[in-house]
Amino acid sequence: MHAVNRRIAGLSCLALAMVAPVMARAQSTADEEAKRRAANIAAYPDAARSLFGQKTAPASLEARAIGSYARGCLAGATALPVDGPSWQVMRLNRNRNWGHPVLIDYLEKLARDVPRINGWPGLLVGDISQPRGGPMLTGHASHQIGLDADLWLTPMPRQRLTAQERENMPAVNMARADWRDVDPRHWTPAHTRLIRAAASDPRVERIFVNPALKVALCRESGSDRGWLGKVRPIWGHNYHFHVRMSCPAGMEGCDGQEPPSSGDGCGEELSGWVERQHKAIFSPPKPSGKPARPKPPMSLDALPAECRQVLLAR
Numbered sequence: 001m002h003a004v005n006r007r008i009a010g011l012s013c014l015a016l017a018m019v020a021p022v023m024a025r026a027q028s029t030a031d032e033e034a035k036r037r038a039a040n041i042a043a044y045p046d047a048a049r050s051l052f053g054q055k056t057a058p059a060s061l062e063a064r065a066i067g068s069y070a071r072g073c074l075a076g077a078t079a080l081p082v083d084g085p086s087w088q089v090m091r092l093n094r095n096r097n098w099g100h101p102v103l104i105d106y107l108e109k110l111a112r113d114v115p116r117i118n119g120w121p122g123l124l125v126g127d128i129s130q131p132r133g134g135p136m137l138t139g140h141a142s143h144q145i146g147l148d149a150d151l152w153l154t155p156m157p158r159q160r161l162t163a164q165e166r167e168n169m170p171a172v173n174m175a176r177a178d179w180r181d182v183d184p185r186h187w188t189p190a191h192t193r194l195i196r197a198a199a200s201d202p203r204v205e206r207i208f209v210n211p212a213l214k215v216a217l218c219r220e221s222g223s224d225r226g227w228l229g230k231v232r233p234i235w236g237h238n239y240h241f242h243v244r245m246s247c248p249a250g251m252e253g254c255d256g257q258e259p260p261s262s263g264d265g266c267g268e269e270l271s272g273w274v275e276r277q278h279k280a281i282f283s284p285p286k287p288s289g290k291p292a293r294p295k296p297p298m299s300l301d302a303l304p305a306e307c308r309q310v311l312l313a314r
């Protein structure tokens with residue numbers, strides 16, 4: 001077992017609850033995924049995640065990101081081809097390689113540039129959105145409107161991976177054992193070059209990485225720091241980074257976020273994240289009383305009304 005996994009195995013539930021979902025998401029195999037999907041459909045068959053999670057094809061409507069990143073849906077989605085000249089889509093069984101055309105265009109362009117950006121043969125692409133967006137049966141609160149994508153922090157190998165390898169190949173944890181910085185056995189200057197290039201496209205609103213990774217980015221970015229403000233620390237995101245596009249200009253009903261506050265975000269804000277994460281993992285508060293019952297999943301009524309049409313469209 002990997003040293004970090006061994007350490008994680010000894011953690012208390014609360015810390016695991018914060019770290020484990022991301023690890024599980026990155027590493028779970030198709031069988032485990034199928035079991036969790038089936039259980040979630042059985043528990044709440046009418047929940048929005050069950051309805052959207054069982055759609056296997058896009059809604060043939062004009063392309064539109066409807067609602068907000070964590071409460072919305074996607075009309076007229078495009079698929080990122082599972083193989084490109086310098087990308088390969090992972091976990092094909094999930095059927096989450098769908099996005100708004102703006103995002104798919106961005107991903108193809110970034111992937112094509114990767115050999116020039118950092119010398120990697122290409123990108124391994126993780127989850128984008130479901131064919132009609134919406135909430136998912138497993139993983140992710142966001143990724144609902146086709147403007148979010150996860151990119152692996154592992155370089156694409158030169159050979160084409162088999163379908164089985166794409167389901168089961170584990171991703172690499174980039175955080176050091178103390179979660180205060182990156183693991184120098186895995187992190188390289190190529191990672192910084194890739195994330196800088198990914199953030200520098202003006203269509204990108206935010207990029208999410210683990211606080212430990214942002215520590216390295218802040219240290220390694222030298223005097224060119226304009227892009228760092230878009231790179232936001234967040235739990236998880238130690239196996240992949242998450243790219244979020246702005247709502248395409250003039251798209252009615254697409255509810256984006258304010259741009260991040262100015263500055264590179266490398267000072268106190270980041271050290272606060274690092275310390276909170278360290279505490280949550282290594283000295284979590286003792287659980288008191290019964291664990292709270294999980295909230296029922298989002299209903300279709302909680303989404304913008306147009307998402308009903310997206311669900312019903314042919």
Ligand SMILES: [Zn+2]
Pocket residue numbers: 140143148149150241242
């Ligand atoms: Zn993501």
